[in-house]
Amino acid sequence: MQNIRVAVDAVVFGYKDHQLNVLLIKRKVAPFQGSWALPGGLVLENESLETAVERELKEETNVTIDYLEQLYSFGKPGRDPRNRVISVAYFALVKPAHHTIKADTDAQDVAWFPMTELPELAFDHHIILEKAKTRLRNKLTYEPIGFDLLSTKFLFSDLEKLYMTILEKKIDRRNFRKKIMSFEILEELDEKVSEGRGRPANLFKFNKKQYFKLQKEGFLFDIK
Amino acid sequence: MQNIRVAVDAVVFGYKDHQLNVLLIKRKVAPFQGSWALPGGLVLENESLETAVERELKEETNVTIDYLEQLYSFGKPGRDPRNRVISVAYFALVKPAHHTIKADTDAQDVAWFPMTELPELAFDHHIILEKAKTRLRNKLTYEPIGFDLLSTKFLFSDLEKLYMTILEKKIDRRNFRKKIMSFEILEELDEKVSEGRGRPANLFKFNKKQYFKLQKEGFLFDIK
DNA sequence: ACAAAAGTGTTCCCAATACACCCATGA
DNA sequence: TCATGGGTGTATTGGGAACACTTTTGT
Numbered sequence: 276m277q278n279i280r281v282a283v284d285a286v287v288f289g290y291k292d293h294q295l296n297v298l299l300i301k302r303k304v305a306p307f308q309g310s311w312a313l314p315g316g317l318v319l320e321n322e323s324l325e326t327a328v329e330r331e332l333k334e335e336t337n338v339t340i341d342y343l344e345q346l347y348s349f350g351k352p353g354r355d356p357r358n359r360v361i362s363v364a365y366f367a368l369v370k371p372a373h374h375t376i377k378a379d380t381d382a383q384d385v386a387w388f389p390m391t392e393l394p395e396l397a398f399d400h401h402i403i404l405e406k407a408k409t410r411l412r413n414k415l416t417y418e419p420i421g422f423d424l425l426s427t428k429f430l431f432s433d434l435e436k437l438y439m440t441i442l443e444k445k446i447d448r449r450n451f452r453k454k455i456m457s458f459e460i461l462e463e464l465d466e467k468v469s470e471g472r473g474r475p476a477n478l479f480k481f482n483k484k485q486y487f488k489l490q491k492e493g494f495l496f497d498i499k
Numbered sequence: 500m501q502n503i504r505v506a507v508d509a510v511v512f513g514y515k516d517h518q519l520n521v522l523l524i525k526r527k528v529a530p531f532q533g534s535w536a537l538p539g540g541l542v543l544e545n546e547s548l549e550t551a552v553e554r555e556l557k558e559e560t561n562v563t564i565d566y567l568e569q570l571y572s573f574g575k576p577g578r579d580p581r582n583r584v585i586s587v588a589y590f591a592l593v594k595p596a597h598h599t600i601k602a603d604t605d606a607q608d609v610a611w612f613p614m615t616e617l618p619e620l621a622f623d624h625h626i627i628l629e630k631a632k633t634r635l636r637n638k639l640t641y642e643p644i645g646f647d648l649l650s651t652k653f654l655f656s657d658l659e660k661l662y663m664t665i666l667e668k669k670i671d672r673r674n675f676r677k678k679i680m681s682f683e684i685l686e687e688l689d690e691k692v693s694e695g696r697g698r699p700a701n702l703f704k705f706n707k708k709q710y711f712k713l714q715k716e717g718f719l720f721d722i723k
Numbered sequence: 724a725c726a727a728a729a730g731t732g733t734t735c736c737c738a739a740t741a742c743a744c745c746c747a748t749g750a
Numbered sequence: 751t752c753a754t755g756g757g758t759g760t761a762t763t764g765g766g767a768a769c770a771c772t773t774t775t776g777t
Binding site for chain 3: 447449450454469471472473474475499
Binding site for chain 3: 656676695697698700
């Protein structure tokens, strides 16, 4: 008789302080007690995988998700020192400013870590995270998921910096703006924000309805 | 205590008679006895997911795989009428001419089905198959996986027809050839084949080594 | 000689890229 | 007035798309 457990883990990305961040928890129990790890846990007998992810995230970090999709399943024998565990990993995006993270139940602590300052991770979580990073980079170029990382209202320069940060390359400001503007999926607001020095910048909103409409008509979001 | 089984299923595509085909088995046992289904089965306690796929394919169909990658995991409660089963689905490509399919162990029968003449499938396998088809279509445009569906030596027109069949659109012969040729990943052989009437055509081989070399140098395979 | 499939070049156009100056504000 | 970040236009180029005739063979 088969004795394999099924778990879910979530790679939750947020964009804070002009940096890509990932949400981690500090494990309360063995194995890897005290280590940082991806939020996650065993799937209950009668819940769907997505429900399991949402429940674990709520329990361990107090975060609710804006964007969620399945990433990959990890099932190498021995990846959990106790039992055979198959983990279905999920890829999630949130707007960090919209959430207050809070350790609870199974977690000793919760924190956002910039991708440039990651701690050692429990289990094979660094592999999962690597895969998620690749997915994010790829997806950013062909789906408008960058907006799920920014606040509802954002500066054009935020969007530009987000792309430069995640794709790790320089982007020409004029060409980028021209391209995004040509999609006609942004709403220019009548609000300006002055960030310390410099000319105040306009705020924008992503018009999701308009995007879906265009998409149905065959429009493809595409940023090189 | 959690009681969830873990299975693997494989969507095996082959290209035969200028048609995209999928490998199915006829189930020997309940539930869905006598129904056509994707090859697959429960994962053993100490084997990796990939090994499980390869084992099941060998057992049920006598096919060994040329190209294998994970597709998606399906875990909705109720997808198997007996128990909770999470199935990790795999996406596989084979050259049908190189294999002799043969029903064995758990399968009452095995057959290639053209994608245009599919039978009813057991469980949620039609959903898995749909996802695999999408993956194939997308991947065909940015990775040279078409060659894993053709015989080692193939006609240029085979490649062209394969693309037209799978992408379901007309392709301009001259532009397509120009594009593929510019990649310099094909080896033109000194062999010609005469397919009934018409001018005999040259045979080609995919130069995998050359592709990997170019890829390392930053080359991106890309067919629209 | 004709039917059938293979093979081949050129023109046009649009979208990607490169590139530099003025504007509005706070200190 | 200066430092800082915001906002804008044009010229060039390279790749994608459209398009038709000649070649080689079997019948």
